[in-house]
Amino acid sequence: MPNPNPGGLKPGIIPLSIDIPPRYQDLDTLGHINNVALAGIFENARVHFNHSLGHHPADLGVRWLVAAVDLKFVAEAHFPHPLTVYSAVGSIGNSSWTIIQAAFQNGECVATCDTVIVMHGPRGKTTIGPELRAIMQNKMPLKD
Amino acid sequence: MPNPNPGGLKPGIIPLSIDIPPRYQDLDTLGHINNVALAGIFENARVHFNHSLGHHPADLGVRWLVAAVDLKFVAEAHFPHPLTVYSAVGSIGNSSWTIIQAAFQNGECVATCDTVIVMHGPRGKTTIGPELRAIMQNKMPLKD
Amino acid sequence: MPNPNPGGLKPGIIPLSIDIPPRYQDLDTLGHINNVALAGIFENARVHFNHSLGHHPADLGVRWLVAAVDLKFVAEAHFPHPLTVYSAVGSIGNSSWTIIQAAFQNGECVATCDTVIVMHGPRGKTTIGPELRAIMQNKMPLKD
Amino acid sequence: MPNPNPGGLKPGIIPLSIDIPPRYQDLDTLGHINNVALAGIFENARVHFNHSLGHHPADLGVRWLVAAVDLKFVAEAHFPHPLTVYSAVGSIGNSSWTIIQAAFQNGECVATCDTVIVMHGPRGKTTIGPELRAIMQNKMPLKD
Numbered sequence: 001m002p003n004p005n006p007g008g009l010k011p012g013i014i015p016l017s018i019d020i021p022p023r024y025q026d027l028d029t030l031g032h033i034n035n036v037a038l039a040g041i042f043e044n045a046r047v048h049f050n051h052s053l054g055h056h057p058a059d060l061g062v063r064w065l066v067a068a069v070d071l072k073f074v075a076e077a078h079f080p081h082p083l084t085v086y087s088a089v090g091s092i093g094n095s096s097w098t099i100i101q102a103a104f105q106n107g108e109c110v111a112t113c114d115t116v117i118v119m120h121g122p123r124g125k126t127t128i129g130p131e132l133r134a135i136m137q138n139k140m141p142l143k144d
Numbered sequence: 145m146p147n148p149n150p151g152g153l154k155p156g157i158i159p160l161s162i163d164i165p166p167r168y169q170d171l172d173t174l175g176h177i178n179n180v181a182l183a184g185i186f187e188n189a190r191v192h193f194n195h196s197l198g199h200h201p202a203d204l205g206v207r208w209l210v211a212a213v214d215l216k217f218v219a220e221a222h223f224p225h226p227l228t229v230y231s232a233v234g235s236i237g238n239s240s241w242t243i244i245q246a247a248f249q250n251g252e253c254v255a256t257c258d259t260v261i262v263m264h265g266p267r268g269k270t271t272i273g274p275e276l277r278a279i280m281q282n283k284m285p286l287k288d
Numbered sequence: 289m290p291n292p293n294p295g296g297l298k299p300g301i302i303p304l305s306i307d308i309p310p311r312y313q314d315l316d317t318l319g320h321i322n323n324v325a326l327a328g329i330f331e332n333a334r335v336h337f338n339h340s341l342g343h344h345p346a347d348l349g350v351r352w353l354v355a356a357v358d359l360k361f362v363a364e365a366h367f368p369h370p371l372t373v374y375s376a377v378g379s380i381g382n383s384s385w386t387i388i389q390a391a392f393q394n395g396e397c398v399a400t401c402d403t404v405i406v407m408h409g410p411r412g413k414t415t416i417g418p419e420l421r422a423i424m425q426n427k428m429p430l431k432d
Numbered sequence: 433m434p435n436p437n438p439g440g441l442k443p444g445i446i447p448l449s450i451d452i453p454p455r456y457q458d459l460d461t462l463g464h465i466n467n468v469a470l471a472g473i474f475e476n477a478r479v480h481f482n483h484s485l486g487h488h489p490a491d492l493g494v495r496w497l498v499a500a501v502d503l504k505f506v507a508e509a510h511f512p513h514p515l516t517v518y519s520a521v522g523s524i525g526n527s528s529w530t531i532i533q534a535a536f537q538n539g540e541c542v543a544t545c546d547t548v549i550v551m552h553g554p555r556g557k558t559t560i561g562p563e564l565r566a567i568m569q570n571k572m573p574l575k576d
Contacts, residue, residue: 023476029315034187070212073212165309354467357503
């Protein structure tokens, strides 16, 4: 894992951050926050990020389906300190886009998550419209 | 996603398969099996696969930590048909290895999962011993 | 807990039984199947039981809402042996009914669950119709 | 359910309250917070409440096992408003005690949870010592 946080997500340059407290159920038999639990924490931050786009898929007559999730676990995370999750749009294609995310605990990056989302209409993949595309472009990480 | 199942996992050539029935809790508001729930189903199959290696990490004085999980969602999966998960060793490095997995429902591949596991001893990453390495080599997918 | 299984649920006299394998995610830091995970396992068995009634609430224009869940944990349950869950109708009121359940592992009762379900129509609680009531009466535990 | 909140738990008279934001994973196919998810939210509040007692069971050479959980669902809870969970000791026996809890969302009680916990030593049930008993008595609800 040469670069655990390839998008360079960090405090101050990211469109959306959210604090998510871990739950006892996130712990596994090793006593740390389980990797699948972290996937659920990233999903939860992603739902909040999607809401921040201001265009609910149901209102557009489409579905946003998760096509791929790529998780890197950089350091162990523990109960009960909150996880701060930064989320941004990484790239935008014709009918799909990437959300890049990084989770920090006590100021340290513990995990990253890249998610590919595909827009599906009634007849399969459908093109991202110009209005939503402009909003997404606004949610890409700010450059230093 | 040009090749959703790059390891070519399929019935008959895979070291370990397990049937995992979905649960109502795996469903999300879209009514299908949620992507994080599928991550948990792959994890469960992985734990069974790890048991099949016959060397529990606690007995070796080490921990097997998940360093990366790469999930591809190929088709929607639904309740209540069982998911058949095939698991194999994909590659073996010095202190880490990859488990490749594919989940099928009603004979169709619905998702794949590549997991990087790193062996940690009391002082960090530690080399995979020859005995365990031989067992892992035996768990790689059989070629046609 | 003088009587951990007050409905007397046992093999042979119960309308519906289902085998549910535990998952790694059901384990908590104590290494046993967590009590909330068991609540999820009972819920999953309940969904199968509800399906066996042959009347999906959405088709009836109503919702079946869980009003109360009363769980007793009789013995510790462990990974990976399957849990056999027996489910039956315990009692039937005007607009609500009780599902009684017991979970066994390796032949031993590990937990019971009594659930109160209330039928809600567009204007709140609604009466159970005669056809569904007759089906429910058929799902009460058989007497010895 | 004549009295959904029998312990009279309410803001201002309760030893411990905690805000727990719901997660997307707490939602089920009905689009509301699932009853099993609420059981997990109560458990999480309980773990924080147990920490507030200042006596970790592992340090005492004992285990605190959940023997019973009695949940009442008073109103539907929704994403994403936080749940405020109040927790108190309800009663103290020889080797067991009860934690009473109530969850509020937007100022309304949505669910209550009574949990029986039993202290287990190496040879089964063990008596609650005087020091811990005094701490527990201090965590009972204040009377108006």
